[in-house]
Amino acid sequence: MTLAGSSPSRNVDVQLTLTDIGATLQGTVHYSVLGTDGQVVKDGRILFASRDSTVYPSRFEGQWVGFVTRTQCSGDCSEGNDPVLQSGGVRVVFSQSGGVISGRMMNGIELTGTANGNTLHLSSRIALDPPVCQRPWDGGMTCQLELSVSGSADTLDRLHGSVTYRAAGFNHNGRPYALNATGTLDGLARWP
Amino acid sequence: MRRTTRQSGLWRTIRVMAFLVAYTMPLACGSSSPTAPNPPSAPPSTTTPSLPATFTGVWRANAKAVTCTLRIPAPCEPERSLTFVLRVTAGGPGYLGTFEIEEGLSLPVVISVIGESQPDGSVLFMGAHGVSRDVMVAVQRLLVKLDGAAGLSGDMELRQLVTGTERRTTGTVLSASYQPMLPQSGTNLSGTWSGVSVIRACSGYCPAYRTVGQQVRVSLTIGQSGTALNGQMQLSIFSCSGCWVPFSGSMSDDRLTLSGPMISRDSPSGDRTLHLESLEGSLDYISRLVGSFVYAADSRIAISPFNVSYRLECEILWLKRD
Numbered sequence: 001m002t003l004a005g006s007s008p009s010r011n012v013d014v015q016l017t018l019t020d021i022g023a024t025l026q027g028t029v030h031y032s033v034l035g036t037d038g039q040v041v042k043d044g045r046i047l048f049a050s051r052d053s054t055v056y057p058s059r060f061e062g063q064w065v066g067f068v069t070r071t072q073c074s075g076d077c078s079e080g081n082d083p084v085l086q087s088g089g090v091r092v093v094f095s096q097s098g099g100v101i102s103g104r105m106m107n108g109i110e111l112t113g114t115a116n117g118n119t120l121h122l123s124s125r126i127a128l129d130p131p132v133c134q135r136p137w138d139g140g141m142t143c144q145l146e147l148s149v150s151g152s153a154d155t156l157d158r159l160h161g162s163v164t165y166r167a168a169g170f171n172h173n174g175r176p177y178a179l180n181a182t183g184t185l186d187g188l189a190r191w192p
Numbered sequence: 193m194r195r196t197t198r199q200s201g202l203w204r205t206i207r208v209m210a211f212l213v214a215y216t217m218p219l220a221c222g223s224s225s226p227t228a229p230n231p232p233s234a235p236p237s238t239t240t241p242s243l244p245a246t247f248t249g250v251w252r253a254n255a256k257a258v259t260c261t262l263r264i265p266a267p268c269e270p271e272r273s274l275t276f277v278l279r280v281t282a283g284g285p286g287y288l289g290t291f292e293i294e295e296g297l298s299l300p301v302v303i304s305v306i307g308e309s310q311p312d313g314s315v316l317f318m319g320a321h322g323v324s325r326d327v328m329v330a331v332q333r334l335l336v337k338l339d340g341a342a343g344l345s346g347d348m349e350l351r352q353l354v355t356g357t358e359r360r361t362t363g364t365v366l367s368a369s370y371q372p373m374l375p376q377s378g379t380n381l382s383g384t385w386s387g388v389s390v391i392r393a394c395s396g397y398c399p400a401y402r403t404v405g406q407q408v409r410v411s412l413t414i415g416q417s418g419t420a421l422n423g424q425m426q427l428s429i430f431s432c433s434g435c436w437v438p439f440s441g442s443m444s445d446d447r448l449t450l451s452g453p454m455i456s457r458d459s460p461s462g463d464r465t466l467h468l469e470s471l472e473g474s475l476d477y478i479s480r481l482v483g484s485f486v487y488a489a490d491s492r493i494a495i496s497p498f499n500v501s502y503r504l505e506c507e508i509l510w511l512k513r514d
Contacts, residue, residue, distance in 0.1 A: 047415045047423075048382035054252075055243050055370040057343035062252070062369050093275060095254030095366040097342035102256070102366065104273040192371075 025049035054192045058096035060115055064159050065091050066188030075179035081171045083142045119152045135174045143169040151185050158187040247315055251278040253344055253368035260361040279478050290478050291331050301329045302510050328353040336365055343368035385412040387511035397500035419443045432462045439468050447474045465490040481511035
């Protein structure tokens with residue numbers, strides 16, 4: 001069996017050739033990535049594979065990993081000012097019990113919200129006023145943040161949706177900034 | 193790529209984690225070619241897994257810190273999220289297990305805990321672990337019960353003592369996912385393992401970060417075919433920035449024995465030869481790898497005498513399956 005796919009937005013092409021599918025997998029993988037240093041092509045053999053036996057008590061419980069594309073930004077949008085989508089990569093841990101859901105992004109932003117079936121909506125708010133909000137002597141500080149995340153999970157456990165946020169504070173150089181931005185969740189995968 | 197085709201019911205519920213060895217992947221410290229595991233004998237299971245009726249297994253839990261106190265005036269963030277792993281097996285007064293947490297510590301901490309069933313069906317876990325002479329982490333109280341909607345729910349109190357500063361954190365266990373515990377006897381070790389070892393002896397060039405008592409983070413990738421093992425190892429003390437050292441060996445009577453060839457690395461500085469002389473280990477009661485290894489290297493440093501050698505004997509405190 002051969003499976004092939006590509007992600008134009010990430011410049012990745014993948015081909016998976018499976019020679020045996022059972023309790024484990026055997027086969028090979030071929031992929032190419034177009035990066036800043038040019039195209040890298042790799043071929044590999046599956047060393048081991050195990051079925052993910054994780055039992056999730058709810059639809060969104062667990063860790064989700066993937067990319068968010070910032071599709072719009074106004075204000076001080078230069079690199080280093082964005083406290084939410086610093087690298088484009090996102091890792092978020094959700095905790096869900098019934099319709100109540102909370103989460104934490106790996107950059108420390110805490111989220112709370114609701115989940116209903118395959119959809120979720122979370123938000124986060126930071127409101128720091130002077131004197132707590134002041135130019136730090138080392139690094140940056142987010143003083144104002146209003147963030148909203150909406151998404152839905154598909155049958156392959158991929159999370160699609162959007163993120164909207166308004167942020168203000170001091171960047172890592174101590175300069176004040178303010179921005180408004182939106183982005184799309186590019187199919188975050190549940191990561192055991 | 194956006195897949196729009198409908199997936200079969202079977203494959204909707206099956207997810208597979210695979211580890212790949214790239215033919216062209218330039219291993220920074222030589223190359224290895226672990227063998228693939230035996231062909232599968234069992235067909236894919238079509239049953240949908242469900243939460244267990246007992247605590248035995250591996251729980252990846254989310255918690256919310258509610259209060260925290262410090263003996264000295266310093267910022268102490270309440271209302272923050274915590275994650276931990278609780279591995280539980282039957283034994284002792286009811287349950288034995290480990291509590292793993294990385295929050296606020298340079299190395300992950302694994303605390304052996306004992307659990308006792310309570311009249312209401314919950315289990316109270318407690319345990320303490322001394323990371324070093326100045327660092328101690330304790331589970332003062334972890335009271336959890338099985339929860340059909342959340343996996344686990346309950347409350348907890350942690351105590352951290354770091355160089356004289358004590359921090360107490362209370363929190364609420366919000367939810368947890370579950371994985372069954374892998375069988376211990378005759379298990380297949382294929383997979384990735386990570387954990388901590390401690391230097392028990394050093395000879396040759398032994399600067400402060402390489403002296404007896406220092407902790408070393410260890411990562412192993414193991415492929416298994418029958419009783420034959422091979423794979424690669426990574427140590428945090430390598431001065432070659434994330435490189436891996438190949439090994440091969442065998443599994444016999446639940447003990448694994450590994451060793452690797454000396455490999456050379458063309459580099460103007462850092463470790464220039466790397467050699468896993470030996471590694472011996474076994475699985476403990478909670479399916480962690482414990483044992484010891486000997487590692488030796490020739491290294492190039494920036495000060496006289498420039499070319500140095502060292503040899504480390506390390507005890508593996510624990511390696512957990514990732």
